[in-house]
Amino acid sequence: MTAVGAARIASAQQARTVAAELAAEFAVDAAHRDRERALPFAEVRKLAASGLLAVTVPAIHGGAELPPSAVAEVVRLLAIADPNIAQIPHSHFVYVNLLKLAGSTEQQRRYLTGVLDGAQIANAQSERGGATVADIATTVRPLAGGQQFRIDGVKYYCTGSLFADVLAVLTKLDDPGGVSGLPSGQYVAFLPADTPGVRIVDDWNGFGQRTTGSGTVSFDSVVVERDQLVARSAAVDEPTAYGASAQLLHAAIDAGIARGALTTAAGFARNKSRPWFEAQVHRAIDDPLLIQRFGELAVTVSAAEATLAVAGAAVDAALGAPDQVADASIAVATAKILADRAATEVSSALFEVSGTRSAADDLNLHHFWRNARTHTLHDPVRWKYQHIGRTLLHGSPPPLHGVI
Known part of the structure; x- marks a missing residue:
């Protein structure tokens, strides 16, 4: 695994502060990266070097062992700035959790x-061609002796x-x-x-x-050792917080997108929008109907954030x-x-609230949607409505498949 000289995070408050600082930096060119499809290699390296990717590592191994709620807040803050960067480490946290639940001490x-040390894990999980997304065709077969597998x-x-050191x-x-x-x-x-x-x-x-x-990864006669395999059953066949933790981070990404869109809309309305003539005001933000709509949207976002906090707890x-x-699981489904x-x-x-000017393609405000x-x-x-x-x-309790 690649070491990048990562810093160490010691508390949830420190994690939040570091995430907010990085988010402010990542937000500056987020629309540009989206428009040009410029992959954020430098930004992801900074994220790894910050120590945020290690915040759930158990204390016994030298980590801060922060709870899922703290990770969700980090992800939400990053998603406000750039939801792409917020999603990139999602599976990293998921598979760190798998190691904690099902991995051997070694x-x-x-x-x-x-x-x-800053190494990043990424998923190689989903497949095509099966009857459902839950069907897995990729096989691991023992070679002679049973210590190596293909x-x-x-x-x-x-x-x-594309950014990972390790694939799960x-x-x-x-x-x-x-x-x-x-x-x-x-x-x-x-x-x-x-790996060859x-x-x-x-x-x-x-x-x-x-x-x-989020590209395609193929495996052609890839040889792995027995000690590279972790049975998934311990995390998904018994009641654990494995699935709920993963879904909580998805909810955090969506809540972050909502807050980012609302903040951007408010800034646009304050600085660039013109009032509708029937409002008989000089500034768009003094239009009472616009104020009403912003109030409604603010309640929607705040409700999502509050429910996310409840789910995290x-x-x-x-x-x-x-x-x-x-x-x-039910709390996370609600969030x-x-x-x-x-x-x-x-x-x-x-x-709707920003006006015709906001639809200019060069502004790329549609990247939020x-x-x-x-x-x-x-x-x-x-x-999720069904399970609730x-x-x-x-x-009846919800199923254990981990995507409630």
Whole structure:
């Protein structure tokens, strides 16, 4: 894992301060990077060097061991400035959590020490061609002796892979003869991004979140050692905060987009918009109907942020407390619904409240809406309503698949 001389974060307040400082810097050229699809290599290196990527590393390994709520606040602040940069480390935090829940002591020491030094993990998880997005065709097969394994397959939407030192590859064990002695199921292989047989392609062409490095990664006879494999079952087959923590960060990204769009709209209305003639005012911001609309949008954003904070506290409480995991999942689902709504509504209303001038393509104000519309495609909220309703009416806990 690559060391970049990362700083050490010691507290949630320090993490928030550092994130706010970086966000202010990243915001300056965010629209330009989006317009030109300029991948933020320098910005991601600064993020890694800041120590923020290591804030969840356990204290026993030298980290701050900050709770999910603190990470969500860091991600929200980054998303206000540039939601692309906020999304890039999402899977990094997810797979650090997997190591904490399911990795051996030696695996934790090996990989989390690298994270403390600034190394970045990215996902190679999603596939195409299966009946559903949950189907995994990429296999890990034991070689002779059962100590080494071979990975073959193709992954898509591998966010952050272009910036990563380590890839976390979701596979299924293909060992009908039991050569390896491992139980059947899904395994995550942690392997250096430059491992022979790994090919990372910059082919992500979404109209939003354009600079997340979410390209295709292929694996052709990639050889990994047994100690690079982590069984996923310990994180997803029992009640843990693993899935809720991951979904909390998605909600934080959407809440950040909403706040960024609202702040930009307010600045545009103050400095560039002209009043509608019927308002009979000299400044657009004195139009009572415009004031009303901004008030409505502010409530929408504040509600999303408040619900995100409540969800963060619920996930914190669920750490190591299986009996509280269902409540945390429902709280996060609620936060994700409101954040989704806020991000898409406010990023669209930006033009409504700013006027015709805001639609100029060179301003690229539409990057807020494109980013919101693209990112909110993660884990459809229509199913979150279902799980919330079933829990309320039937008293049944939500499923453990991790995307509630």
